[in-house]
Amino acid sequence: MKALCWTGVNETAVETVDDPKILNDHDVILRVKLTTTCGSDLHLLGGYIPTMRAGDVLGHEFMGEVVEVGPSVRKHQVGDRVVVCSFIACGECWYCTHELFSLCDNGNPNPALTETMWGSAIGGCFAYSHALGGYAGSHAEYVRVPYADHGAFPVPDGVSDMAALFASDAAPTGWTGADLVGITPGDVVAVWGAGGVGQMAARAAMLKGAEQVIIIDRLPERLAQAHQYIGAETLDYTKESVTAELKERTGGRGPDVCIEAVGMEAHGTGAQYLYDQVKQQMRLQTDRPTALREAIYACRKGGSLFSLGVFGGLVDKFPFGAIMNKGMTVRGAQQHGHRYIPQILQHIADGELDTEHLATHVMPLDDGPRGYRMFKEKQDGCVRAVFQPTK
Missing domain, CATH: 3.90.180.10 (Medium-chain alcohol dehydrogenases, catalytic domain)
Known part of the structure; x- marks a missing residue:
């Protein structure tokens, strides 16, 4: 065959x-x-x-x-x-x-x-x-x-x-994150990645009663799909500061729930992204956690984060201090x-x-x-x- x-x-x-x-x-x-x-x-x-x-x-x-x-x-x-x-x-x-x-x-x-x-x-x-x-x-x-x-x-x-x-x-992976992260009616949910998994996670969040769902990406065709077919708000990270914009849209707190649906080859902007990319290409780290790191910083105090993107091994500059001091709950899983x-x-x-x-x-x-x-x-x-x- x-x-x-x-x-x-x-x-x-x-x-x-x-x-x-x-x-x-x-x-x-x-x-x-x-x-x-x-x-x-x-x-x-x-x-x-x-x-x-x-x-x-x-x-x-x-x-x-x-x-x-x-x-x-x-x-x-x-x-x-x-x-x-x-x-x-x-x-x-x-x-x-x-x-x-x-x-x-x-x-x-x-x-x-x-x-x-x-x-x-x-x-x-x-x-x-x-x-x-x-x-x-x-x-x-x-x-x-x-x-x-x-x-x-x-x-x-x-x-x-x-x-x-x-x-x-795509859909069950998104559902895994939206279910296990513990979304409750009225939550504000931010999803990093407007590919198939991110869109499905956003739709699952809506069906679980999320009041506001925001999808973050840079590709116009994906953001357009997220708006047209999923009904989510969208945010282009190449045009706006994600952390600042999410706080602006959530009364200064940040999202209740963050779902990372990008994984080990996350794109980004700025010197930190370039540093991660060089280290990954040189195999000095296996994964570049650009989106995951941003989600940790953006999540509100006491909020929850779920990692759906595939990670294989080790990441650099993982902000565990932010997780502990902000009292966050962090989970991850394959579907x-x-x-x-x-x-x-x-x-x-x-x-x-x-x-x-x-x-x-x-x-x-x-x-x-x-x-x-x-x-x-x-x-x-x-x-x-x-x-x-x-x-």
């Missing part, structure tokens, strides 16, 4: 790879109908995740049609239209039974790598390097889905393939999508959540390398490149 593979730093190619096979009784094989780029894929592309290997199939956000089922699969049959959570979880370990699905004890067959980096292993994820399981990704004609009864979800009638696609990763995907699909079906607008550029899988260049370099207003491996 055809698949879009990582072939080296900032290099991808469509190659012929082996068709996936049922390896475990709980697997299904999916014919991929739609699969999309994600901001966290750019960390892989740029070589910031060192456990990639040439030939690894990319892609972790996808939906499709079941074409083969393992003998122990009970919830799916051939022909079902499903969306698949990007994280792989068994559904039965201690973490899964406590709805901490991205921390599953059994989803990652290579636990030693993340145990060494972080002290404990987290779950597996499609196509997110050999540190998170070495699973083949979804930028392919077919993909194997482990633990399918727990990680694949039927798409309701009336929900389009394109709308369902973003229930795989627990198994908890949120059914309700997200229902919100889409009920007309309460728009996702299709994120797909600004739709193309065949053969154009995958071009799609990733457009996405990485923000060409032609590309918010997400979506690939169609099969018709």
